[in-house]
Amino acid sequence: MSRRTLLTYGVAAISVVAFTLFIGWWRVDGPGAPEPAAQRPLPLTQMDFQMTDQGGATVGPASLLGNPSMVFFGFTYCPDVCPTTLSDISGWLDDLGDDVADMNVVFITVDPERDSVAAMAEYVSYFHPAIQGWSGTLEETERAAAGFRASYAKVATEGDDYTMNHTASVFLFDAEGQFASTIDYHEPREFAVPKIRRVLARAEEETS
């Protein structure tokens, strides 16, 4: 084989490898990555659970229809992730101002044994006034998490105490209750606010 042929084969081989790697990236991590169906929340219209909001009213997924919604799970005995998420969301809501006036923003506790309606009411009062706090029975909490494909687990800590592992993503739904997108924990605000704006814009298009 001549040097030239070798070189041609070499370049071709490298191109194939590079292309394969690119395709792999595109499908797995890149824009071509499918949203795993099993992990995508159901439409709100297909969920079924009942909880109590911070004002004592009975609420459920149907309460959220008619306006876009932002829903996330957590618990008030959470020292790091939950206050951070609630203050991040408060910041996004401040940035969005009046545009976000009709959006439902709901914090659902995964620890209803400690997070009573009163505890949730006090906790959410320290954050943006649009943030609601929902608490249900253990069974209803399970049903809610199942609908959102969220998971949580009680974990024992030192000294007879416990903490909760839980899904920390924020779920966005349009006014019809269709799942729109997820804002992952740690996602910078530059990405979060435009995502919320897109859902709001979609809601506007649908009503006009």
Place this chain on the structure above:
Amino acid sequence: MRYSTALALAFSMLVGLPTASVAGSEDIVVEDAWSRASIGINRPGAAYMTLRNTGTDTVTLLGLETPLAMMPDIHETKTDANGVSSMGPVGEITIPAGESVALEPGGMHAMLMRLQTKMVEGETFPLTLTFADGGTLTVDVPILGIAARGPEG
């Protein structure tokens, strides 16, 4: 900035001096320490700060002590591929010479379990860092609002 917060921040700059005759930990500087106010004393608190090693030796942080909480510990939050967050003790932290280690939301935090008193916005509390070389460093940590996002509030 509210007067009480300004006072707390000014106070935090008067960081304690490390004990004498130790190897390395006297070169640790604590910056931007802050924590959030608590609701009562049943829920654990968290404090954040940056530990900067201005010396030429690696320094190892072993643990924490504070009159505020019976069980202070260094924790780390991890979020897995499915978006599930969990937290647990990290053990010791090594701070290489010339480098900084940040305790910040979503990463590491000083977990303050079994609070003895409520954490009140505008106040501060002393937190003692214990190092492997036997040195200790006490920092006054400002307590900001419950919705604080960083050392500036």
